[in-house]
Amino acid sequence: MGHPEIFQKELETAFGALRQASKLSQLIIASQDKGTITKDDFSPVTIADFAIQALLICTFKDAFPEDTFVGEEDAADLRANEALMSRVWDLLNTIAQDEDTQKGACKLPQTKDQMCDLIDQAGTSHSGGAGTGRVWVFDPIDGTKTYLRGELYAINIGLIVDGKQTLGVVGCPNLSLNHKGPLRNSDIDPEGKGCIVYAIKGHGAFARSLHDGSQDAVQLPKQSATQELSFVTCIGLVDSALDGVHEVVAERLGVSFPGSDLVPWVLRWAAMALGIGNTTVWVYKRRDRFAKSWDHSGAMLLFEETGGKITDVHGKDIDLSAGRKLSANFGFVAAPVAVHDKVLKAVHDVLKEQGRDAFLQ
Known part of the structure; x- marks a missing residue:
């Protein structure tokens, strides 16, 4: 087709x-x-x-x-x-x-x-x-x-x-x-x-x-509401992620970690559109760290058009008009529409339990 x-x-x-x-x-x-x-x-x-x-x-x-x-x-x-x-x-x-x-x-x-x-x-x-x-x-x-x-x-x-x-x-x-x-x-x-x-x-x-x-x-087929969650993340070569959070979120959701382990963000969005994975969580290690527009603009649409929902860690839509850096948003939470709220809640629960509430403000 x-x-x-x-x-x-x-x-x-x-x-x-x-x-x-x-x-x-x-x-x-x-x-x-x-x-x-x-x-x-x-x-x-x-x-x-x-x-x-x-x-x-x-x-x-x-x-x-x-x-x-x-x-x-x-x-x-x-x-x-x-x-x-x-x-x-x-x-x-x-x-x-x-x-x-x-x-x-x-x-x-x-x-x-x-x-x-x-x-x-x-x-x-x-x-x-x-x-x-x-x-x-x-x-x-x-x-x-x-x-x-x-x-x-x-x-x-x-x-x-x-x-x-x-x-x-x-x-x-x-x-x-x-x-x-x-x-x-x-x-x-x-x-x-x-x-x-x-x-x-x-x-x-x-x-x-x-x-x-x-x-x-x-x-490409739409994300199914009944399919199992499968993580796409990065555990090597990049040190911008907050330690000790992502694997705990995966464990809370009953998902094997890391799943797909990829450095390039553009490739992560493409892999999720291709059905190789369907969930990603990314909490930066510093509250003043922001994503770069060219790593996500357009590429996020690949996953969204297969039925994925993408927000930041706070649950806000990604604002591409903020500038070369996506400074209106902090991190990413992406999953099939039907389960996005569940994944977002797991992220919030883990951050609160770890005393890292500052990352939710």
């Missing part, structure tokens, strides 16, 4: 761009030197992050010149480091003569300066609320830590209209569409095909092959 005949241009633009972005990212995985630098928050960024953001913005700006863009990176490091800028430029040009690029699957910047300008167009902006129109949010590589290890990662494209999720298209270059059971960071697609998971607000979520354009998309 295919998706409805709406957002056709947006989806085709996203599919083509993801196909080419995937090729760029896989080229870097195959090389010894990933061109890694460390940002102020100590998270790693590679030349692939910069190249893919430039590719995405160039492609979508050409297709939708009136829209605005949000992306994780800015070009300050590139402008300050000629060698790094040249490596990003060279990486982009590896696909310039690619058959898909020549056929218009993506657009590439014409000069290094234009490349930096394009990256900067998204490096400080954010999606606002009512009246702000169409804003594309990009995460060029979500899960850089796992990406650098040759493990699972994702590329996120979200369309936010007046502060609301309208379209989410996630490329998973090394995730099998047919994976069953709990998912780990190391569970890469043995056939190397990858997949795209996408959703249209009010019309459902779908999955398709990343590279096989002839394969029809399949609509």
Whole structure:
């Protein structure tokens, strides 16, 4: 079953761009030197992050010149480091003569300066609320830590209209569409095909092959009110979670922990849409720690369109208009609609019993 005949241009633009972005990212995985630098928050960024953001913005700006863009990176490091800028430029040009690029699957910047300008167009902006129109949010590589290890990662494209999720298209270059059971960071697609998971607000979520354009998309089934809860979380490589809470919540709910153990948030939302898991809880270790827009905007829609409900730890809807960081919300609680209240109550009960009431204020 295919998706409805709406957002056709947006989806085709996203599919083509993801196909080419995937090729760029896989080229870097195959090389010894990933061109890694460390940002102020100590998270790693590679030349692939910069190249893919430039590719995405160039492609979508050409297709939708009136829209605005949000992306994780800015070009300050590139402008300050000629060698790094040249490596990003060279990486982009590896696909310039690619058959898909020549056929218009993506657009590439014409000069290094234009490349930096394009990256900067998204490096400080954010999606606002009512009246702000169409804003594309990009995460060029979500899960850089796992990406650098040759493990699972994702590329996120979200369309936010007046502060609301309208379209989410996630490329998973090394995730099998047919994976069953709990998912780990190391569970890469043995056939190397990858997949795209996408959703249209009010019309459902779908999955398709990343590279096989002839394969029809399949609509993903809705969450069942009677199915068992299955956790998706992260217990390794990331230290932003409040210790001693998540496994206790799972135990309270009678759910095995960790279930699926994944670093990239975008991939967690995609996995939940695919039915690999259906519940996630995330309480940050500090009350002033907030999620980043590009890790969630658009990607959350995948799970919501399969019948999932997502709030923060306080039970509030996620406000994507707050800025580059989702500073109006604290953490996440997500589960099938029918059991969300039960999961939220378990989180509150555990925090209160542990004397951590401050995280509920």
